[in-house]
Amino acid sequence: MHAGMNPAIGPAMPMSKSAAREGIGPDAELMVDAGVCWGNDVEKVLERAKTFSEYRLTWLEEPLHPDAIGKYGELARRKPAVPIAAGENCGAVRAAEDYLENAGVNFIQIDAGRIGGITPSRIICEQAQKRGVTYVNHTFKSRLSLAAALHVFADVEKFRYLEYPAAGSRLAFDLVKGLERDPKGMVSLPERPGLGIEVNLNVVREFFVPVRIELSGQTIFQGERL
Numbered sequence: 001m002h003a004g005m006n007p008a009i010g011p012a013m014p015m016s017k018s019a020a021r022e023g024i025g026p027d028a029e030l031m032v033d034a035g036v037c038w039g040n041d042v043e044k045v046l047e048r049a050k051t052f053s054e055y056r057l058t059w060l061e062e063p064l065h066p067d068a069i070g071k072y073g074e075l076a077r078r079k080p081a082v083p084i085a086a087g088e089n090c091g092a093v094r095a096a097e098d099y100l101e102n103a104g105v106n107f108i109q110i111d112a113g114r115i116g117g118i119t120p121s122r123i124i125c126e127q128a129q130k131r132g133v134t135y136v137n138h139t140f141k142s143r144l145s146l147a148a149a150l151h152v153f154a155d156v157e158k159f160r161y162l163e164y165p166a167a168g169s170r171l172a173f174d175l176v177k178g179l180e181r182d183p184k185g186m187v188s189l190p191e192r193p194g195l196g197i198e199v200n201l202n203v204v205r206e207f208f209v210p211v212r213i214e215l216s217g218q219t220i221f222q223g224e225r226l
């Protein structure tokens, strides 16, 4: 979970740069998501990484633009003071391979819903294993998509990072029940076949919106009502 979501950090209070580390305590893992804010500026990332290193980050995420693979490679060669994570924007296997081959990241963050599903994600999971890069799940949709994404890496013990929203819409949370964290912060997969979860059809009915597609005034598709 991102430190920013941790209620221990508290709302709008003046914060020192050590507030996140102080808020979660000395043992919890702390990640900082830079949200691509330094674009192509490797110098800036090196400088900020040095500042952050005092607070023992697990990773500094997306410090550069998603397409700046060459700059990520340069950053890696210059050995930033904290580990680097990136990849959640990858929309194809080749894009994620580019990160693994040329960006020198320590963590590859894959969104199964963006990269094309379970199989493309699994290809990257296996390549990451071979290269000593840690696969991290990124899911920012419903618990249903989370159930699918979990199956990509659940058999790899050392891949234990699961990034998903701790808060969000009712649809995202109520569509599928379960998949909650246990007291150790781990999520277990059900033993049942398929995704192992059950979709709540009452929630589907509640949020269902019939779709009609028109072309030049002619209806070419009319969805059924549930």
Ligand SMILES: [Mg+2]
Binding pocket: 033, 061, 062, 088
């Ligand atoms: Mg992110």
